[in-house]
Amino acid sequence: MTDFLIKSTASLFVLLAVYHLALEREKMHHFNRFYLLFAVVFSFTIPFITIEVIQEITNPVTSQNAIKMEAETIAIVEDSTNYWLMTIWSIYGLITSILLIRFIRNILKLSSRAKSNTKINYKNSKLVLLEEKTLPYTFLNNIFINETDYHSRKIEAELYTHELIHVTQRHTLDILFIETVKTLFWFNPIFIFYKKAIQLNHEFLADEKVVKSHNNVPFYQNLLISKANANPTYYLASNLNYSVTKKRLIMMTKTTSTATALLKKGILIPVLTALVFSLCTKVVAQETNKKQQTTSKKSESLFKNYYDKTTFKIKDENGKTVANKKYKDLTPKEKNIVPALLFDKNKPLTTKEIDKVLEKGGPETFIVDLYDKKNIKVKKEDSDAIYNTAGITEKPEYPGGIENFYKFIALNYKAPTEANLKGKIYITFIVEVDGSLNDFKILRDIGYGTGEEAVRVLKLCPKWTPGKVNGEAVRTMYSVPITIQSKI
Structure with missing residues (x-):
């Protein structure tokens, strides 16, 4: 108008x-x-x-x-x-x-x-x-x-x-x-x-x-x-x-x-x-990346072929090589521990240096050891232990994904009536092994009952898919930001 x-x-x-x-x-x-x-x-x-x-x-x-x-x-x-x-x-x-x-x-x-x-x-x-x-x-x-x-x-x-x-x-x-x-x-x-x-x-x-x-x-x-x-x-x-x-x-x-x-x-x-x-x-921006697109496609093609000549030696729990595979034959778990690129992490690489690494390709052999301690997410002995999302195999998830979670928040949240109220709320909660939410904590809010209203909505939330360590459900600490924007 x-x-x-x-x-x-x-x-x-x-x-x-x-x-x-x-x-x-x-x-x-x-x-x-x-x-x-x-x-x-x-x-x-x-x-x-x-x-x-x-x-x-x-x-x-x-x-x-x-x-x-x-x-x-x-x-x-x-x-x-x-x-x-x-x-x-x-x-x-x-x-x-x-x-x-x-x-x-x-x-x-x-x-x-x-x-x-x-x-x-x-x-x-x-x-x-x-x-x-x-x-x-x-x-x-x-x-x-x-x-x-x-x-x-x-x-x-x-x-x-x-x-x-x-x-x-x-x-x-x-x-x-x-x-x-x-x-x-x-x-x-x-x-x-x-x-x-x-x-x-x-x-x-x-x-x-x-x-x-x-x-x-x-x-x-x-x-x-x-x-x-x-x-x-x-x-x-x-x-x-x-x-x-x-x-x-x-x-x-x-x-x-x-x-x-x-x-x-x-x-x-x-x-x-x-x-x-x-x-x-109305000016509509249209990206033209003729030279860059050519370079990108070349890099993408090189990445796909990076491990073409590499043989992956798969080890069992005893450290013995039980199989030799090509990259395309690896299971999702095995691919998960294979790095995208192998390069010197002690110094930043330029675009040209990355292109050289891609063009050279991966090593002749690469060991995939799922049982190496550094590759295993270990479940804690305490059954009531609380994990953060970085220490688990599978992160907890709202039914339908995070976008549906925020749609649920937006539909049920009742914003305060104060004019031009803007800010961000941070809340943590525990996703229990049965997927229910518990132990809500308001880390920061903007006043006017905004944090309490967020907790009220989260308590109405349907059960999540719990976080897991090696396929077993665990209690997981989760945090979400919610932005409030009240317009007049």
Whole structure:
């Protein structure tokens, strides 16, 4: 929603500025009418347009087989109830409802006036005769005038022509459109200026027709000035005395050449193009690693072939060689104690040095001794002993994996209501031999009951697959981080 408001307002502001600077003072009122309406529709549409621009970037490719990284998985728990947002929407709904009621009531009031008073057919419109003293004004195809002035013929022909243009060109529809938008987006003042621009352009159109039809500019100008201080009428109607300013009086005698009109209309092409590309463009990074990818594939291929010429001597519990195998024939347990690469651990290797090690390949023979003390995870004699994850053969696991565990946390955790509360909780617990969780300890929390709530959720957790040493379940210490992010 914020993105929509920012982009639409930016577009509305730029297009309105272009109108006032380049178009308003030129005598091309039909085009300007279309432009103002188009500007509103275009600005509401532009936030939904996305143009993806692919930008190629070059990143080095690292072989996953050469380097292994272990990343910490965390659950982000967001506050599910945003009271500030609810309050803002409630205020918006209340004010919008009041303005909509006012808007609809004025439409009904004008319609009721048209129905309850005498009507006379006049060309393509209806003259509605009112008892109250008023200047002529138009709503839809109705021209409201004073009954006494009509019968005594005090209404000048220029005024009839003026109001008839509002009817035939359906100016009321423009007013209803911009007023609806202004009602829904009452918090954005720019629509006030759009409505003023649209109404003034309507008067330019009507004035232009009067000048062409009656060909008496000084008389019409004096007539407008004499009527300028008359009583105001409804804001939904097209009014004769709307903004009788220097602009209208000057516009009656102004001319605009075809070349000037085309030039100023042409300005819109770069303006609209600039708006689209500045507000709708999304840069999408696409990695190109031609040289690096070639090197990576070469390294990967060398890694797969690293132990091709190596013979693995498998020893039994007595230290005797019982089998000779190739790497592909090793069991998962045997592969587990075979290092990815054999190189000098006392000094770091460069990429070129690693490539040389890969190209040279592994040794001719390699001893695999599953019963060597350094390769055996030994279960402690104490049945109640607690293991850490580094000292066991198989780590404990939540049903479905760690990602499902954090989904369970996120779904069941009730975040505190404090605004902008952010931080990380660390909790340890014991995974028992039957998979249940016990002995919860909060190592760090961020207050407001965040740690206690995490313990409550963990107690609801289904049983895990316990940790094991050589296939036998053991009690295992496990720790998890939980990130809290409460947004307002």
